[in-house]
Amino acid sequence: MVKLQKDIDAIRINTRTEELAACSSTSVGVTRLPFTVESLKAERLVEDWMKAAGMTVRKDALSNIIGRYEGKDPTAPVLMIGSHLDSVIEAGKYDGILGVITGIEVVQTLKDNGIILNNPIEVVGFCDEEGVRFHSTFLGSKAIAGTFTAEDLERADGQGITIAEALKGIGIADPYAYREASRTPEELFAYLELHIEQGPVLEKENEPVGIVSGIAGATRFYFEIIGKPGHAGTVPVAIRQDALLGASDLISYIEHIAIKNQPLVATVGKLNVSPGASNVIPGLVTGTLDIRDLNVDRKKKAIDAILTESERVAKARGLQIRFEQVMEADPVYCDDRLVAVIEESISELDGSVISLVSGAGHDAMAMADVTNVAMIFVRCKDGLSHHPDEYVTVEDMGAGARVLYSTVIKMATKQY
Known part of the structure; x- marks a missing residue:
């Protein structure tokens, strides 16, 4: 990979992770359910960071926050990078969040180095992946994949508040416009997601980054x-x-x-x-x-x-x-061609290629209904996740971000 004048800033990734962790309804761990005061606070931070990275920002009818870094050809299919902004109860700081912040960091690095790719890049912070509040997972990514339904809007939380009512409560005037959030296969180049492993394999193998072959x-x-x-x-x-x-x-x-x-x-x-x-x-x-x-x-x-x-x-x-x-x-298999690009990126950055199956669900599962997907895993201490002690080192954050950056650059120069 060509040496950058301005490299990935892992300290910035870590600092932003800490800032988002403060958007919590509990003092123990992170509790950030969708369509709440805490989620709105997190979205405002993400919006500011996206704008600083040269992206235009919008929010769709399901409250997904989307930053777009324009390409040389605005009509070309979009390379989408994303993960989720919500959490489980008393969660750790990195689950989902690391993928969103790292996507922004990749775009920031492109901007800082004056690089504009042919295809537009969109970084997405999905509103609800965990399913804690409404007992249904992947709400945000299903909306973009076109598999969210009107019946889903009527799902209620423990207080009897429906998704439609919760959306109106945070200023979404017409939740039934959710169809406008959906994208077509022709609109998307691919979907990439970086996420903590939530398991012990990378730590056991002493590797900071791994490739996901599929989601169980x-x-x-x-x-x-x-x-x-x-x-x-x-x-x-x-x-x-x-x-x-x-x-x-x-x-x-x-x-x-x-x-x-x-x-x-x-x-x-x-x-x-x-x-x-x-x-x-x-x-x-x-x-x-x-x-x-x-x-x-x-x-x-x-x-x-x-x-x-x-x-x-x-x-x-x-x-x-x-x-x-x-x-x-159903299981989801990551695209072989995209996996090969990630493998090449890891090898060039002097890492060993470790292939993993994800036992946990991810937004990539929903996005696979509309485009090819691939995932990068980053090592987490003791394989611990969904817990306040969830932890990723700054060095591993940087390693994951460099692999994602290299993958984005390689995808921009290869034909699929």
């Missing part, structure tokens, strides 16, 4: 195990219909299947035991099962094995076990 598909179930409650002191263990013991058998098997089918992951993340008394045999257990894998066939076989095992456990313990599928998200 997810299947989620609600299950209930029905047994027979009874007195803990009078019913012999051998003849009990203990729903919790049935759950224990099943959860152990789920772990076995996940280990056998790595890198597939499976999680029983929620469990409720009823009646929930120390002296009563559990008569009912309800819970959730989340299974993720990039390989659709392997995931299906694992699910089938778990459902078959549930029948065996039910029969052996005299229980009823029911599974209800509540969510299905």
Whole structure:
């Protein structure tokens, strides 16, 4: 890569991360839900930074904030760089935010070096990726991808406020103009997203940056195990219909299947035991099962094995076990040509090429419905995310930004 007169400023990335972290409704970690006072404050900061980087800024009908750095050919397809501005409850500082700030830094570096590419670049701060407030993910990126619906506007938060009402509350006059936010495949060159890894692989490999080969598909179930409650002191263990013991058998098997089918992951993340008394045999257990894998066939076989095992456990313990599928998200594969460009950029910057599958969802999943996507992961300490202790070093921020910058330059000179 040609040496720049004005290089990426990793200190600036870090300083801006700290400034956005202050846009929080909690003092512990970062809590920034969409369409709130905190999100508006964050958007104003992002808008100022985008303008300083030479971008024109607008906000669409879903409150996505979009900065445009014009190209030599304003009619050419747009190279979009983005991530999200919202957070989970008491989150860390970097999830989503790092991708937005780094996108702005890349454009700032282009401007500072007097570089104008043929294609326009747009940096997007998506309004809601996490889905915490309205229990539906990728709201902002779905609007741009054209998969957001009028029914989505009627989703309500815990206080009964719908998305449409929340948008009006922050000054969006007509939330039903969301269709105007959508882009066509012809309008977009590609979508790039830089994000913290949220896992331990890069730290284990001692590499600051990695490439995402794809984002795992997810299947989620609600299950209930029905047994027979009874007195803990009078019913012999051998003849009990203990729903919790049935759950224990099943959860152990789920772990076995996940280990056998790595890198597939499976999680029983929620469990409720009823009646929930120390002296009563559990008569009912309800819970959730989340299974993720990039390989659709392997995931299906694992699910089938778990459902078959549930029948065996039910029969052996005299229980009823029911599974209800509540969510299905297809996997997304990153574009091979874009991945090759990122690999070249990492190699030229003296890094080792580490390919990763993302088990977490990202806006790139929604954007894949409208254009080719690729992702860059940046190392985070202990692989920790969605936690106040989430941490990325300034050096790693700079490494990720240089890879993204190099990738953007290379894409501008290659034909796709």
